Amino acid sequence: MKYDKKEPETMDADPMRLLVSAILAFTVMLFINGFVGSMGGFPAFVAFTLVFFRIRTRAGMGNGGMQQELSDRQITGRLLWKYAAGYLVLWGILRIAFLISRVTGWGNINGASAVEYVRQMWNTSLLEKWAYFFAGMIMFAFVLSLFPLAVIREKVRWIRYALVDGAVFALVCLGNNGVCRLKFEQKSSGGATCLIDHLLLCGRMRTWQEITCLLAMVVFILVIGAFVFSYASRQYAVKNIDGIPASAGEEESRRHRMIRKIVTVGCSIAAIVIVVVIVLLMPKDTAGDYTKVAEFLTEDTRMGPMEYGDVVYVSVNEEADLEKNGIAQGYLAERGERCDSRFYQLAIANLLYTDPTGKTNLVQTAGTDGGTYAPVASVETDKTWETDDVFLLWDEDWALESAYSHEPTGYVACPADLIQGLRMQFPDVTYRTADFSDYDAYFTLRGYQNMEQALEEDPVDGDWVGCILVKDNKFYFGSYENQITGICLQQLRKVLGGNAK
Known part of the structure; x- marks a missing residue:
């Protein structure tokens, strides 16, 4: 390919080219955030x-800015390689x-330590x-497909x-979303707004x-790369050093120009309509509107206590x-669970x-x-357990044990005189969240009208009687101030x- 000797107009110092690049990049970022997810x-x-x-x-330079004379395909190939590799390296x-900003502190909005962030990343599920x-x-394939825009004049x-x-x-993103929806219930996809959301809800494959x-x-990605290389090579070959198409001086037939205009306008309108309709129909993303406001104090997320607003709560058999x-205040998390992950907010x-x-x-x-x-405190005042005839002591991990056995397990029956003795020895119990931060074992005491009620396929929570904390082989009723002794x-x-010592 021949070039004239005119010095190429590179526009290296022209801010307009940088402005156009920034506007396009902003659009690309919005597209990635909206359709792919948090890769933008x-x-x-x-x-x-x-x-x-x-x-x-x-x-826009002569010979693509290369020092040696190369063919148009060679120039395009090198530009494509620098484009793809450069984006991946800079993005990475x-x-x-x-990540470093979160660890070092100037971007650490949660106040977590470096060890905590590394542990959180390491504990991320395979899903x-x-x-x-x-x-x-998908994000990289989309960015790669935009390479011809760098050579089209x-x-x-x-x-x-x-x-x-x-x-x-x-x-493409919507198609992948549809495939993912085949694997989970439609009602659970209400909070899914992008590809990553659907992949997380899709579950393990x-x-x-x-x-x-x-x-x-x-x-x-290879197909996209081959296509953009072929298309960009043709577009690069039809320009001269000034960026003016070589065919500009050739006369085109009126019919051919009309067909080109119709096709261009039609494709543009169709593309705009598709993108606008998709954006308008996308559900609003509300998953990130909430933070963790409450947390279970033990591993028992069914019968154990939880903390909300510095107050200890327990589950009750009341309809609400x-x-x-009501008004949603935020997330109730398991003990030590993170609620800022996209997986938690969706699934x-x-x-x-x-x-x-x-x-x-x-x-x-x-x-x-x-x-x-x-x-x-209000449950302790009501004393609904006094009308119960059956009392069970539940392990902290009873739910996990029951999942393996497919029936309620992880409990032991308690005699009524033990319950009466504990309540007589400790008539008023003050529950403090600090007591649940360090224990060796935990048990929940619940009361029921009969054994059938307690051992249903989906057992009810029963009436709260209290809880047992074990620390250093000592037993406490609800608080470390209430050590259980004697009979x-x-x-x-x-x-x-066991045996009393």
Whole structure:
């Protein structure tokens, strides 16, 4: 390919080219955030702006800014390689920088230590790792498909390609979302707004399915790369050093020009309509509107106590309609559980509701685990357990044990005189959250009308009697101030299968 001797207009110092690159990068960032998920953000914006600006500038130079004479295909190939590798490297560096900012403190909004952040990353489930890796490949394929925009000079063709490419990848993301919906209930997808959300709700796949999906994505990226290389090579070949199409001086037939205009306008309108309709129909993302406001004090998330607003609550057998008429305050988490992960906000999302009128002190949760809770102080005052005839002492891990046995287990029956003795020895119990931060074992005492009520397939919570804390081989009733001694200790050890000392 021949070039004239005119010095190329590189526009290296022209701020307009940088402005156009930034506007396009901002659009790309919004597209990735909206359709793919959390693969965009500031790293994607900065990486795309710098790489696109640089490649666009080099594409306008003679010989693609290369020192040696190369063919158009060779120039395009090198530009494509620098574009893809440059984006991945910059994006990766910025993502790592964001991680370091969380660890070092200037971006650490949660106040977590470096060890905590590393532990959180390490404990991320395989499902989350796979979902983010798959979404990252989709993100890279989309960015790769935009490479021809760095070499296309004709404005109409440039706009048409950008619109069509965006519409195609929007449909690709929606198609993947539809496949994921086949694996989970439609009602559970209400909070899913992007590809990552659907992948997280999709659940674990078998190993061969994951490998097949990843191989399919590799093939998809290779196909995208081959297409953009072929298309960009043709677009690069038809320009001269000034960026004016070589065919500009040739006369086109009126019919041919009319067909081109019709096709261009039609494709552009169709692409705009597709993207606009998809954006308008996307559900509002409300998953990130809440934070953790309550937490279980033990591993027993069914019968154990939980803390909300510095008050200890326990589950009660009362009906409430706060999910419909109450106000959501935030998430109720398991002991030590994080609620800021996208997986929790979509797949678990145990929201805690309160009564806005203040007529009841009950709180209610809705999500994967639902329940009604009352302040333990008011439950202690009601003493509903006094009408019960059966009392069970539940292990902290009874729910997990029951899941394996497919029937309620992890409990032991207690004689009524033991319960009477404990309540006589400790008539007033003050529950403090600090006492639950360090214990060797925990047990919940619940009362029931009869054994059938307690051992239903989905056992009711029963009436709260109290709880047992074990620390350094000493037993306490509800608080470390209430050490169990004497006959009650002997009876308790007998119930648990040990011997009093």
